[in-house]
Amino acid sequence: MDTIAEIPKEEYVLKCSSACAGCSDSLALRYVLKAAGPDTVLVIPACCTSVIQGIYPNTAFNVPVYNIAFGAAAACASGMSNAFRAAGKKTNVIVYAGDGGTLDIGIQAMSGAFERGTDFLYICYDNEAYGNTGMQRSGATPLGAKTTTTPTGKTDFKKDIDGIIAAHNPPYMATAAAAYPQDLFKKVQKALSFRGPSFIHVLAPCPPGWRYSTEKTVEMGKLAVKSGIWVLYEREYGKLTMGAQSKVAMKKPIPLEDYLSPQGRFKGIDPKNVEILKQRIQKNFAKLSAEEAAS
Amino acid sequence: MKKIATGNKAVAEAVKQIVPDVVAAYPITPQTEIVEQIAEFVTGGELKSRYIPVESEHSAMAACIGASITGARTFTATSSHGLLYMHEMTNWAAGARLPVVMANVNRSIGPGWNIWAEHTDALQERDTGWLQVYVSTVQEAYDATIMAFRIAEHHDVLLPVMVNLDGFVLSHLMQPLDTIEVGDFIPPLSLPHAIDTNNPAGYGGLTGTDQHFLMRWDMERSIRDSVKVIEETEKEFARRFGREYGFTENYQCDDAEVIVVAMGTLGKEMEVAVDLLRKEGVKAGSLRIRWLRPFPNLSILKGKEVVIIDRDYSFGRGGVLATEIVAQTKEDVFSVIAGLGGQEVTYDDIADFVRKRQVGKEFWFGVKDNV
Numbered sequence: 166m167d168t169i170a171e172i173p174k175e176e177y178v179l180k181c182s183s184a185c186a187g188c189s190d191s192l193a194l195r196y197v198l199k200a201a202g203p204d205t206v207l208v209i210p211a212c213c214t215s216v217i218q219g220i221y222p223n224t225a226f227n228v229p230v231y232n233i234a235f236g237a238a239a240a241c242a243s244g245m246s247n248a249f250r251a252a253g254k255k256t257n258v259i260v261y262a263g264d265g266g267t268l269d270i271g272i273q274a275m276s277g278a279f280e281r282g283t284d285f286l287y288i289c290y291d292n293e294a295y296g297n298t299g300m301q302r303s304g305a306t307p308l309g310a311k312t313t314t315t316p317t318g319k320t321d322f323k324k325d326i327d328g329i330i331a332a333h334n335p336p337y338m339a340t341a342a343a344a345y346p347q348d349l350f351k352k353v354q355k356a357l358s359f360r361g362p363s364f365i366h367v368l369a370p371c372p373p374g375w376r377y378s379t380e381k382t383v384e385m386g387k388l389a390v391k392s393g394i395w396v397l398y399e400r401e402y403g404k405l406t407m408g409a410q411s412k413v414a415m416k417k418p419i420p421l422e423d424y425l426s427p428q429g430r431f432k433g434i435d436p437k438n439v440e441i442l443k444q445r446i447q448k449n450f451a452k453l454s455a456e457e458a459a460s
Numbered sequence: 461m462k463k464i465a466t467g468n469k470a471v472a473e474a475v476k477q478i479v480p481d482v483v484a485a486y487p488i489t490p491q492t493e494i495v496e497q498i499a500e501f502v503t504g505g506e507l508k509s510r511y512i513p514v515e516s517e518h519s520a521m522a523a524c525i526g527a528s529i530t531g532a533r534t535f536t537a538t539s540s541h542g543l544l545y546m547h548e549m550t551n552w553a554a555g556a557r558l559p560v561v562m563a564n565v566n567r568s569i570g571p572g573w574n575i576w577a578e579h580t581d582a583l584q585e586r587d588t589g590w591l592q593v594y595v596s597t598v599q600e601a602y603d604a605t606i607m608a609f610r611i612a613e614h615h616d617v618l619l620p621v622m623v624n625l626d627g628f629v630l631s632h633l634m635q636p637l638d639t640i641e642v643g644d645f646i647p648p649l650s651l652p653h654a655i656d657t658n659n660p661a662g663y664g665g666l667t668g669t670d671q672h673f674l675m676r677w678d679m680e681r682s683i684r685d686s687v688k689v690i691e692e693t694e695k696e697f698a699r700r701f702g703r704e705y706g707f708t709e710n711y712q713c714d715d716a717e718v719i720v721v722a723m724g725t726l727g728k729e730m731e732v733a734v735d736l737l738r739k740e741g742v743k744a745g746s747l748r749i750r751w752l753r754p755f756p757n758l759s760i761l762k763g764k765e766v767v768i769i770d771r772d773y774s775f776g777r778g779g780v781l782a783t784e785i786v787a788q789t790k791e792d793v794f795s796v797i798a799g800l801g802g803q804e805v806t807y808d809d810i811a812d813f814v815r816k817r818q819v820g821k822e823f824w825f826g827v828k829d830n831v
Contacts, residue, residue, distance in 0.1 A: 222671070
């Protein structure tokens, strides 16, 4: 698949969902479901997608959606996957969870499901805060970002959930961004081709939460990748491959300020924190490229 | 087939007879023997269930929910803090109308750490929409676990069922066990709202006030309808397998002037107390509550003196059983709080409660400065 025209035309995220304008959670989900196809069940913990799907008895999604409590998505999917496999069904079981439901309250259930080799795909769409409840800090909020519970900017770093997942040695894991739908589409298809647990971490910029204007949602994802603060890669049986866009960014990143300055959440960020973020981008690239060279 | 088994083994034997599609469980004292035995059955090929060794009780119930909504038959077992840890998900299972069956080995709640029998764990689940039955013998643990599946899965019910057995005094007690072949007593599970990818639907999404209200009423209607289903199931079980059960187990109640009431193993112990009292000329009877939800009709207690033994307590209110019974009969009782944290309560003690009853009062057994 080389062009966006080759992505199936079937829509599983229907019109009239309750997503905010410029929502990249629903944009990413649109391509996730196009890649997964109709024999798919979504398991959704409390997150923006709980809202986006619409209000009972209507649903904006054209696959079965099982909503479950905040910390329980991976465990619920674990039971569902086992029941489908016991019945001889190949139905895709996909958890579609926010960063709060993944990095914070859901991490125990997720770790357990990965350790047990559950045959499912876990997708974390990451808008770097608790979006559903109005942007409180999460373990995914980056250093310096303002949220309603870090009004002067977060003083802690973003949790390395990819490192934590990697420690579980899943057959397949990847990062992606809603701004690169073809890349996301391919990674979802690949993830679903593996037996066992797979993980995709999708950067999902959020206009009301990050405080940028809605038409810049795709641009924001691209700026994140081009600045290197978000790195696209995949790890297949431990073998790491960095995405072409990120290889360019590693050699010649755009200034991080180009990514930070359009976002209200970084307004007035301490220049020392910007320097720390830049250093961490370099360290992360060095670590990932060393791993790629070694694997 | 006749054998000797503990309460825990009896539950595992019942599960082996039922063959759930998915068992997801986490070990906790004194329930561990149930999960160990099921894991052994599965590993040895004697039980064709998928066993998910989850990392917590919260995940155990979540996994049962995820499996159940596909139309699979599910089972789990827990106790005490494990039950409390899954509390969010027990509510979910009931609200999602999933016929999950769970054995709960009744144990006290910390602190301090205490692993012995008490009913406070299950009673904290009283208002979740689960049906709850309390058993008193190894045989009853087995029979009730089997019947729980038929009751939970009945289309007039579609609510989860919790089988409660007292920690250690029953879970680890050896008694004779007569196992059965269930045959078509347990028909195949057909979940009307099972997930179907050919007919996609949303489950448990945002729900407005009116719809939510109606869903709650529907749960209440079903738990009321479960009375009939429980009666039919127990009657059919008696017809096929020869062992009779009911909402309560009444002993010498017909001509009794004073009736002692309890749940679980104390409810069996008190039959011996009744015999002792009868020898002394006291017209005593005993009534063991088996089903707490749906709550039984206790009109038999009307006009009698009633002594209620609670192996639980609701702080600031009283014994849960006493509170529930008084609310129904509108008559004063002698409320005894006994057996908390595995406190030993003998039939002599129970006979003494009856002898020294003070209707209208509450008595904490073993505490010197009460009443």
